[in-house]
Structure formats: structure tokens, C-alpha cells
Amino acid sequence: MxxxxxxxxxxxxxxxxxxxxxxxxxxxxxxDRKKQEPKKDTKAKKKESKDKGRTERSLSRRSKQKIRKKITCFARCYKRLSFVTLTFLNKVSDEQAVNLLRKFVDNAKKRSDDFQYVWVAERQTKNDIFEGNVHFHMITNKYWKIDKWWNYWIDLQLKNGIEPRDKDYKPSSAFDVKQLNSNNIRSIASYVTKYVTKNDAKFKCQVWNCSKRVSELYTDFxxxxxxxxxxxxxxxxxxxxxxxxxxxxxxxxxxxxxxxxxxxxxxxxxxxxxxxxxxx
Known part of the structure; x- marks a missing residue:
């Protein structure tokens, strides 16, 4: 065998x-993936893209297994990781939320020599005011200067039309960071189980993604x-x-x-x- x-x-x-x-x-x-030749029928491709946008997505069992493996391999390559939670000042659509996340990630890439990450979308269930609002959990290899990046995340939302429910509402929890010791594999596994394995919510946007380097990590032998x-x-x-x-x-x-x-x-x-x- x-x-x-x-x-x-x-x-x-x-x-x-x-x-x-x-x-x-x-x-x-x-x-190891086989490169596919680009499709010539651009109209069909655009239609397919629009159809995907209307379809709700969720984490399949296969995706959960893949994320679990990628995060574990990621943790084995770096001594320390950060667990970041990004939440919003007000109610947002899934599409709006993921676009802001991409802008945030792009900015972090520009300001870091080696920025690697895995992010997963989740629904808020304990917030009565914004119940069901999407937020994001991200495991990265970056050390975050909390005040700097908290302010940037707040400002990014304001510049993109997400106004706080109250004039001076700027919750500290909007940008929350916890340090993870990658040597403690059980600690990493607990985060994966809590935020990935038990995540069965549906979204009208991409549910998870990772940096190119993380996608290139081998997970099995x-x-x-x-x-x-x-x-x-x-x-x-x-x-x-x-x-x-x-x-x-x-x-x-x-x-x-x-x-x-x-x-x-x-x-x-x-x-x-x-x-x-x-x-x-």
C-alpha cells in the first residue's frame, strides 16, 4: 500500500x-498544477464571471481540508505568525467588503518585503446591530504596528463610503491582532478548527484566499x-x-x-x- x-x-x-x-x-x-490555455471566447468568460458573482459560495469540505493543510505548512515555515481580524464600521455588502480587504492586502504587500497570508471570510453572529455582517480572519507572517494599521483600516473604510453608525464610532476591535507561536501546533490547529472547519456560512464573494507563496507550499508526501x-x-x-x-x-x-x-x-x-x- x-x-x-x-x-x-x-x-x-x-x-x-x-x-x-x-x-x-x-x-x-x-x-504542480497544469497551466491551462486562455479561453478565446471573452464574452462567455464575462458571462460566467457575472453568474459566479450572483451565486452564493461556501467552504466545501475539500476547501476546508486544503486551508487546514496550507495554514499548518505555513506555520512550519515561520517562527511567529499573527492572527488578524478585520471588521467593519457599518453594514457592508459581501462584494464591498472583499474589495476593501483586497486593497488592505495590496497595501500591506507594498510595505513588506515578504508578506504571506491566508484569509477566510466569516459571518458575525454575536453582533446584534450588524448581524450577519461579513468580517475577515487572516493569518500572516507580518509584525503589525497596531496604531498605524488600525488607523489605515478605519480610513480605508471612510474613503470608500463606509460611514460609522455614530460620528465618533471607531472601535478598537475593528483591527484586532493576536500573536501566534508557530511552534505550538495545537494553538494553530485550534484557530483553524474554530474559524475554518466550523465555517458553513454562504457569501456573495470569494470565501478565502492566500498569497502566491503559500499556495506554492507542498501539503502532502x-x-x-x-x-x-x-x-x-x-x-x-x-x-x-x-x-x-x-x-x-x-x-x-x-x-x-x-x-x-x-x-x-x-x-x-x-x-x-x-x-x-x-x-x-
């Missing part, structure tokens, strides 16, 4: 059942079952599940692995692959 691994989980699958052996040891990077045997010997298997075919033969094995100071060194090959990729 061939095993597909990422931080905290390993899936062993039957090559005979699935019919092919992976060509590359590492997968999950945007670098292939091994034989000898690799996962190491976790068994360490007593690090939290949960195990087997899926069998109609002949009662196992063709899929799932192992959930405890991430700690003993098990994390076994992911060094993935750490090194991504750290080297970021240097290019």
Missing part, C-alpha cells in the same frame, strides 16, 4: 484498488507503510479506521496522529521541502 501523509494524518491506499502510483513524492503545491509504523511504535496514533471492499479486503487505512515534540521531527522532509521553496 502507498501512504499519503500530511501533518496529523496518514491515509494508506491500495495501489491495485486506485490504479496508479504517484509520480512525485510531494504534492499539494500550486507549482507519499511513503510506504514503514513510515507510519514509526508512529505506532511511539504510541502516537489517536484514531484509526479501515475501509474494506465487498470481499472484506482493506483498501483504505486512515490514521490520525498526535502532533507533539516527538512526532513533528518525522515531518522534517515536508518542512525542508517548503522552507527551500520559500527561499527561491
Amino acid at each position: 502507498i501512504v499519503k501523509n500530511t501533518y496529523g494524518s496518514s491515509v494508506a491506499f491500495s495501489v491495485k484498488q486506485f490504479g496508479r502510483i504517484p509520480k512525485n513524492e510531494f504534492t499539494g503545491s500550486a507549482l 507519499y511513503t510506504t507503510e514503514e513510515y507510519t509504523d514509526q508512529f505506532i511504535r511511539m504510541g502516537a496514533i489517536l484514531k484509526e479506521k479501515e475501509i474494506k471492499d465487498h470481499n472484506n479486503r482493506t483498501f483504505l487505512k486512515l490514521k490520525m496522529i498526535d502532533l507533539n515534540r516527538n512526532t513533528l521531527p518525522l515531518y522534517k522532509r515536508l518542512d525542508d521541502k517548503n522552507i527551500n521553496a520559500l527561499k527561491k
Whole structure:
């Protein structure tokens, strides 16, 4: 059997059942996507774009898994990360909100040598005045000067027609920053679970995005079952599940692995692959 691994989980699958052996040891990077030729029919493309704008979007199960993996790999490449929450002074449409977020991100890029990020949209549920208003959570590798960027985020909203509900309403929570220790993988996982995994809201805008460098991080690598045997010997298997075919033969094995100071060194090959990729 061939095993597909990422931080905290390993899936062993039957090559005979699935019919092919992976060509590359590492997968999950945007670098491996096949480039598609641009479509000549621009009218059809514009119509498709408009249709997408009308359709509500949400995070699929696959997207949640992808975000979880990208954030974990991102955290393994930087010692410290920041968790930023951006909220609005008044009620905004989803489209207006995401356009302001893009302007904010573009400005941060211009003022940073190496600005990497992952952002996710979320609905406000505990705000009675702006109930359902979109806001954004963003994990970045940037150190933020709070006063400077808080003022910029407020001014950006004012310049784009978002007036506060009261004349002097400038909440400190509009730009909220928490520092994350990337060595504490459980801390990172808790944020991912809270703001990504449980996020089932629908939006009339893009639901998540990440910087180019983060999209290029590899999230998975292939091994034989000898690799996962190491976790068994360490007593690090939290949960195990087997899926069998109609002949009662196992063709899929799932192992959930405890991430700690003993098990994390076994992911060094993935750490090194991504750290080297970021240097290019």
C-alpha cells in the first residue's frame, strides 16, 4: 500500500484498488498544477464571471481540508505568525467588503518585503446591530504596528463610503491582532478548527484566499507503510479506521496522529521541502 501523509494524518491506499502510483513524492503545491490555455471566447468568460458573482459560495469540505493543510505548512515555515481580524464600521455588502480587504492586502504587500497570508471570510453572529455582517480572519507572517494599521483600516473604510453608525464610532476591535507561536501546533490547529472547519456560512464573494507563496507550499508526501509504523511504535496514533471492499479486503487505512515534540521531527522532509521553496 502507498501512504499519503500530511501533518496529523496518514491515509494508506491500495495501489491495485486506485490504479496508479504517484509520480512525485510531494504534492499539494500550486507549482504542480497544469497551466491551462486562455479561453478565446471573452464574452462567455464575462458571462460566467457575472453568474459566479450572483451565486452564493461556501467552504466545501475539500476547501476546508486544503486551508487546514496550507495554514499548518505555513506555520512550519515561520517562527511567529499573527492572527488578524478585520471588521467593519457599518453594514457592508459581501462584494464591498472583499474589495476593501483586497486593497488592505495590496497595501500591506507594498510595505513588506515578504508578506504571506491566508484569509477566510466569516459571518458575525454575536453582533446584534450588524448581524450577519461579513468580517475577515487572516493569518500572516507580518509584525503589525497596531496604531498605524488600525488607523489605515478605519480610513480605508471612510474613503470608500463606509460611514460609522455614530460620528465618533471607531472601535478598537475593528483591527484586532493576536500573536501566534508557530511552534505550538495545537494553538494553530485550534484557530483553524474554530474559524475554518466550523465555517458553513454562504457569501456573495470569494470565501478565502492566500498569497502566491503559500499556495506554492507542498501539503502532502507519499511513503510506504514503514513510515507510519514509526508512529505506532511511539504510541502516537489517536484514531484509526479501515475501509474494506465487498470481499472484506482493506483498501483504505486512515490514521490520525498526535502532533507533539516527538512526532513533528518525522515531518522534517515536508518542512525542508517548503522552507527551500520559500527561499527561491
